[in-house]
Amino acid sequence: MLSSRAAKNLEELERPWRFTPTQTYDADTNPQGLISFGTAENVVFTRDSVSYRSSATTNTRLPQLVARHLDWILRPREPIDPEHIVVADSPTSLGNILGYNLAEPGEAILVSRPIYGRFELDYGVEAGLQIFYADTSMDEAFSPDVVGKYEEALVAASSKGVTIRAVLIVNPHNPVGRCYPAGTLQAIAGFCNKHKLHLISDEVYASSVFDTGDTAVVKFTSILSLGLTEFIDPNLVHVLYGFSKDFASGGLHLGFLATSNEQLRKACRMVLRLHSPSQAAVTIGTAILEDFSFVRNFTYKARQSLAVGYNITTSALEHRGINYAKHGNAGFFIYVDLSPSYLAKARLFKRENLL
DSSP, X not given: OOOXXXXXXXXXXXXXXXXXXXXXXXXXXXXXXXXXXXSOOOOSSXXXXXSSSOOSSHHHHHHHHHHHHHHHHHOOSSOOOGGGEEEESOHHHHHHHXXXXXXXXXXXXXXXXXXXXXXXXXXXXXXXXXXXXXOOOHHHHTSTTHHHHHHHHHHHXXXXXXXXXXXXXXXXXXXXXXXXXXXXXXXXXXXXXXXXXXXXXXXXXXXXXXXXXXXXXXXXXXXXXXXXXXXXXXXXXXXXXXXXXXXXXXXXXXXXXXXXXXXXXXXXXXXXXXXXXXXXXXXXHHXXXXXXXXXXXXXXXXXXXXXXXXXXXXXXXXXXXXXXXXXXXXXXXXXXEOTTTHHHHHHHHHHHHHO
């Protein structure tokens, strides 16, 4: 299930001298605790937020609070176990870590179109993976029939000697601004289970969902809200989340992976020393999630602002006769088609200049 690189790293867990215990000593609260000599650290500043590895409780509280927060916004079928949370500096880093641990260099992640274009960098620069595209239109990507396009893509990849290891979806979607219907998620999960492919669901916009008054929109459904065992081995499902979008705090650098796959979690933690968040970010993120009243109110106001911005922008587009993807209700996106108007005029202008 894991790449050869991940399997080799897991062997290192058997070398206890590589991983010294975390210091637990505190002169006031735990004078009998362990004093660790295993970390080269200047401890003039002893506060939790500026140390290498925290001896305070924020490191254990944050996964608990993330699990509680995800239970609230994702509505999983079963409550998320805090032990299933991996904390890193961003969902981008976690995507790279997943690529590294699930596939060999040169293998591929399968996605539909349109899609966020920088995934090619996120999964390619360090992990060395390809993004392999299914030949889909925008509407096809959100239909259960997308699995037919995935099947065609598997055949095409095989003919080129490319091995597909996972399917990646973004839900709510970037850049279309729609949510996947539950039936489509079930079909994709079944497809992945059939071919023993991992399913990576990037749900970083999970609470950036808003009400525009459009009754035709599809409400957000997390992959974890499905009865996964009915469609897929839960060990194949991995959900990404972070603070950057829903909390308008990309500079805080906090990302989370939720997966029940124990071996994968261990493999991810083996490379976290290269992608771990700062203790300052952990402390701030913990304080934010502990204040549930703030989180609830912030989310409510953010959704209102997004709805207002969406309605203003789409009204302006319609007034000018510019085509865009209708029935959006999520994220910060409006997928605009400029080809019949502005781009055509630009091509005509360029041709006239050349004449």
